[in-house]
Amino acid sequence: MLSTGGLVLVQSTSDHSEKLSLAIFALSEIATKKVLVEKIPFESELDIFCNALLARNDEFQTQFINDLCHQLGSTDPILEQFIPEAARKLGQMWKDDKVSFLDVSFGIDRLQKLVRIYEKKYLGPLYHDYQGPPVLLILPKSETHSLGIITASIIMRKNGVNPFLALGYSQKKLFDLINSIDFKLLGLSASCSNSLDECVKIGKTLKKVIKKDIPLVLGSSIEDPEYEKELKKIFSKITKDPLEAINLIQ
Secondary structure, three states: OOOOOOOOOOOOOHHHHHHHHHHHHHHHHHHOOOOOOOOOOOHHHHHHHHHHHHOOOHHHHHHHHHHHHHHHOOOHHHHHHHHHHHHHHHHHHHHOOOOOHHHHHHHHHHHHHHHHHHHHHHHOHHHOOOOOOEEEEEEOOOOOOOHHHHHHHHHHHHOOOEEEEEEOOOHHHHHHHHHHOOOOEEEEEOOOHHHHHHHHHHHHHHHHHOOOOOOEEEEOOOOOHHHHHHHHHHOOEEEOOHHHHHOOOO
């Protein structure tokens, strides 16, 4: 996991040169990508899909995603919009006392499996060997699910960076990793208010040891007035969009 990589230029046949040129072009397009894809309204599809998640109908879920991919002609909206929106919808249903915590936990776990299933299709063959600037994504111990951080890491990889995941690391293990790799961005993930206190503590500690020009980002859509001022002092940006985060890399 700690290995580095990249494109190696070697003498080759014209066929190999053509493939290499295609790869370089694709990666260049990623590096200079500025226009955000228009959001697709998924309201009715989300209702059907979340009901299938809660009913634990695995076969229907997979077929539903396959049909959506075919309809859209791409897996991009599925990984970048649909699955994150499904997770948020499940979380809101739990907050509104419409479903149990057990149901939400099962649904999130199933979403995580679906992300893994469609990851290769989403990334495509050009992204498996490419290693861009390293970024570190940290999941606090108080976070019960890793769906958000895993999805963010996949989106980041497709958009030109090399994400490392630190899931529930101790402070010593976290610092050992930070000292061993020249990370260009550090991010913490918080999907619930219960994690904000730990994110504040980790963020304050990290700011003392990382370089001032290294962005520290909180990946979250939580709005909590109790923490708002403190979080803005600690983090360079608070966003639920991985693309907004990597745009901070210098």
